[in-house]
Structure formats: structure tokens, C-alpha cells
Amino acid sequence: xxxxxxxxxxxxxxxxxxxxxxxxxxxxxxxxxxxxxxxxxxxxxxxxxxxxxxxxxxxxxxxxxxxxxxxxxxxxxxxxxxxxxxxxxxxxxxxxxxxxxxxxxxxxxxxxxxxxxxxxxxxxxxxxxxxxxxxxxxxxxxxxxxxxxxxxxxxxxxxxxxxxxxxxxxxxxxxxxxxxxxxxxxxxxxxxxxxxxxxxxxxxxxxxxxxxxxxxxxxxxxxxxxxxxxxxxxxxxxxxxxxxxxxxxxxxxxxxxxxxxxxxxxxxxxxxxxxxxxxxxxxxxxxxxxxxxxxxxxxxxxxxxxxxxxxxxxxxxxxxxxxxxxxxxxxxxxxxxxxxxxxxxxxxxxxxxxxxxxxxxxxxxxxxxxxxxxxxxxxxxxxxxxxxxxxxxxxxxxxxxxxxxxxxxxxxxxxxxxxxx
Ligand code: ATP
Numbered sequence: 115x116x117x118x119x120x121x122x123x124x125x126x127x128x129x130x131x132x133x134x135x136x137x138x139x140x141x142x143x144x145x146x147x148x149x150x151x152x153x154x155x156x157x158x159x160x161x162x163x164x165x166x167x168x169x170x171x172x173x174x175x176x177x178x179x180x181x182x183x184x185x186x187x188x189x190x191x192x193x194x195x196x197x198x199x200x201x202x203x204x205x206x207x208x209x210x211x212x213x214x215x216x217x218x219x220x221x222x223x224x225x226x227x228x229x230x231x232x233x234x235x236x237x238x239x240x241x242x243x244x245x246x247x248x249x250x251x252x253x254x255x256x257x258x259x260x261x262x263x264x265x266x267x268x269x270x271x272x273x274x275x276x277x278x279x280x281x282x283x284x285x286x287x288x289x290x291x292x293x294x295x296x297x298x299x300x301x302x303x304x305x306x307x308x309x310x311x312x313x314x315x316x317x318x319x320x321x322x323x324x325x326x327x328x329x330x331x332x333x334x335x336x337x338x339x340x341x342x343x344x345x346x347x348x349x350x351x352x353x354x355x356x357x358x359x360x361x362x363x364x365x366x367x368x369x370x371x372x373x374x375x376x377x378x379x380x381x382x383x384x385x386x387x388x389x390x391x392x393x394x395x396x397x398x399x400x401x402x403x404x405x406x407x408x409x410x411x412x413x414x415x416x417x418x419x420x421x422x423x424x425x426x427x428x429x430x431x432x433x434x435x436x437x438x439x440x441x442x443x444x445x446x447x448x449x450x451x452x453x454x455x456x457x458x459x460x461x462x463x464x465x466x467x468x469x470x471x472x473x474x475x476x477x478x479x480x481x482x483x484x485x486x487x488x489x490x491x492x493x494x495x496x497x498x499x500x501x502x503x504x505x506x507x508x509x510x511x512x513x514x515x516x517x518x519x520x521x522x523x524x525x526x527x528x529x530x531x532x533x534x535x
Pocket of ligand 1 (some may be wrong): 217303341365366384434438459461462469490491492493494495503515516
């Protein structure tokens with residue numbers, strides 16, 4: 115896989131370089147509530163600018179339906195990117211139209227442009243190979259080289275991630291490399307020797323600063339903590355991880371489908387009724403720990419009526435919105451013995467103060483682990499920052515939720531395959 119270093123060695127002065135970034139930041143209206151993903155790509159952009167490249171940045175934001183939608187405009191991101199870079203960022207109000215063409219044509223060496231949300235064009239996420247290829251061809255016309263630094267999107271077979279990479283000389287950006295190195299170390303720490311795939315084996319080397327823990331640290335016990343809301347998304351991950359983990363701690367919205375599968379009432383909590391049989395099957399492993407107490411409320415609001423109840427006695431009409439203090443303490447006990455930890459998904463609706471204690475408690479327990487700890491997932495990383503936790507206390511905070519989970523699941527990631535080809 116060629117890297118940004120290779121591209122810089124080849125020389126970028128005056129060349130138009132397309133950078134696929136993951137600038138999919140959380141927004142409150144047009145206010146960016148967490149700019150972690152913008153900051154993460156800054157080193158790559160700075161190196162290209164210093165090299166004198168004309169830099170064209172592309173990203174998606176949210177899930178617009180293949181047409182312009184002001185709610186998902188990247189305009190606020192362009193402004194923030196400019197502030198962080200300390201240089202004006204030219205913003206194109208479309209993806210491959212007149213605005214994009216004139217913006218790219220007007221770029222001088224060392225300047226940066228951002229195209230509007232790629233998902234405003236149906237070709238970006240189309241299921242049709244020809245439609246994606248057509249959009250990629252139009253994007254490719256803007257550049258002479260392609261750098262993928264969008265780790266959060268490498269698991270998507272989308273035009274800007276897969277087809278575009280194959281149309282231009284392609285290079286992995288620093289962020290993608292670092293993510294692969296760290297997750298590769300996690301995968302190799304957790305898997306029997308010899309189980310690594312080609313994607314992993316190139317990535318499984320110790321990586322200095324990225325993995326400050328001593329490489330002689332024992333990798334086990336390996337504990338995975340899963341939360342968040344997308345139960346069906348994560349069941350496949352649980353299935354794939356169970357043979358390699360020593361314990362899997364489940365909180366967040368997904369725990370209620372498991373509790374229901376054990377025969378308990380879950381009130382009005384999140385439930386995916388069609389997954390009950392799957393959950394029952396997974397519980398048979400004996401490795402899954404579920405909450406023993408739950409913070410319930412009459413509604414999802416700061417001023418809701420809130421109580422803590424046993425996980426086996428959630429009252430009808432109430433919603434489970436966080437794990438309770440006894441669960442935090444039990445999960446912390448398990449984590450205190452761990453030597454490798456992967457955490458994805460908040461333990462509760464951490465965005466609201468009454469339901470943030472579970473996520474905070476588990477996150478704090480992870481910061482105390484004497485071993486290698488990885489936080490994967492946009493929301494989990496945002497939770498770490500929003501709760502004011504010390505980011506440097508974690509071994510690595512990944513910018514990609516779905517991507518890091520699919521990597522650990524052992525799936526081939528289309529964006530990485532394209533870079534390797
Ligand atoms: P991503 O996949 O985007 O990187 P993630 O994997 O870190 O993110 P998600 O699965 O998207 O996490 O879930 C995060 C959301 O889950 C948060 O917005 C949080 O409010 C919500 N959540 C957590 N616990 C509950 C619960 N008990 N009920 C409802 N929602 C919950």
C-alpha cells in the first residue's frame with residue numbers, strides 16, 4: 115500500500131491532490147458539537163499544503179438521500195476547517211458541478227478547497243456499479259492523485275472510497291495508517307497466532323507513540339465493552355468477537371434486547387424484537403455480562419422523572435436510558451483485571467446529564483486499565499470528549515465506529531482493498 119510519505123517523496127508541488135476525509139461531525143443545527151474528526155485529518159492536510167499541493171478535500175456528512183439538503187451542508191465544516199488550518203478554505207457548493215469546477219480551477223499551490231457533501235449526489239452511495247463509477251470519474255477529473263484519510267468510511271463501497279481510488283494513483287493518509295496499525299495490534303493481541311489476514315499482518319507491527327503500552331504487556335484478559343443504540347448492526351460483531359474475547363460487557367440501548375431474551379420485561383426501552391432468538395443464542399456463550407440495574411425514566415429529557423431499578427424489574431411504561439451504579443461497579447471490576455480493552459458505544463443516553471453516569475463510570479474504569487485500550491466509534495469518542503475525560507488516558511481513540519468494528523470482525527474493508535490494489 116502506498117502512503118502519503120511516498121506521495122510527498124514523489125513530489126506534490128502544484129499538483130492537484132484529492133483527499134477523501136471523514137468530516138462527518140455531530141451538528142446541532144449548524145453548530146459543530148465535536149470537531150474531533152476535523153482535527154484528526156489536519157496533519158495530512160498540513161503536510162500536503164507544505165508540499166505545495168492544490169488540495170481538494172471531499173467528505174460525506176450524515177445520511178442525505180442523494181440530493182442537496184441544507185441540513186447536511188458541509189459549509190460549517192469548511193469554516194471550522196479554515197479556523198483550525200489557519201488558512202481560508204474555498205468551499206464549493208456542489209460536488210461535481212460548476213461551483214466545484216471553478217473552485218478547483220481557482221486553487222493555488224498550498225491552498226485547500228472543500229467540496230459539498232458527497233452524498234448530495236446519488237452516485238456516491240448508489241448500489242449500481244455504473245452509477246458509482248460515473249460519479250467517481252467526474253470526481254477524478256479534479257485531481258492527479260488520491261489520498262484516503264477517511265478511516266470512518268473505509269468499510270463503505272462508495273464512489274469516493276472505492277471506485278475513485280482505482281482511477282487515480284492512490285495513497286493511504288496518516289490517519290488511515292495509524293488506525294490500521296492500532297486496530298491491527300488489537301486484532302493480533304486478541305487472535306491466536308497465525309489467524310491474521312493479509313490486511314492485518316501488514317498492520318500488526320508495534321507503532322511507537324500510537325501504542326505507548328509496553329509490548330510485553332499480557333494481552334489477556336481481553337474485554338470488549340459494547341453499547342450504543344444499533345443492536346442489529348452489532349450482533350454480527352458480537353458473534354465474530356465472542357470466540358476471541360474473555361468477557362463482553364453489554365450496556366446502552368442494545369442491552370434491552372438481551373434482557374428481554376432472558377425473559378425480563380423492558381418497559382418502553384429500545385427493543386429489536388426480531389433479534390431475540392439471536393440474542394438467546396449469543397447468551398449461551400456464557401461470556402456476555404448484562405447490567406444488573408438500570409436507570410429508567412418516564413421520557414428522554416433532562417427534567418424527566420428518573421429512578422434506578424433492578425434490570426429484572428423495569429416497570430411498564432418506563433424507558434431504560436443508562437446502566438445503574440451497581441452495573442458500573444461490576445463492569446469496573448471486570449475491567450480492572452483486563453489487559454486489552456475495546457470499547458464501542460455509550461452505556462446510556464450520555465448526551466443528557468441524568469443518563470451520563472454509566473458512560474462516564476465505564477470510561478473512567480477503562481482509563482485505569484493497565485494495558486492496551488481502544489475506543490472505537492464516533493459517538494463513544496464524542497462521549498469521551500463531551501464528558502471532559504482525558505483523551506490521552508486511552509491507548510487509542512478511533513475515528514471510525516462501523517469501520518473499526520468491521521475490521522475487528524475480520525471483514526475485508528473496500529477502501530483498504532482499493533488502496534492495496
Ligand atoms: P458510530 O457507529 O456512529 O461511530 P457508536 O457506535 O459509538 O457510533 P451508536 O451505536 O451510534 O454508537 O449509538 C450511540 C447512541 O446510542 C447515542 O446517541 C446514545 O444516546 C444512544 N443510546 C445509548 N444508550 C441508549 C439507551 N438506553 N436508549 C436509547 N439510546 C441510547
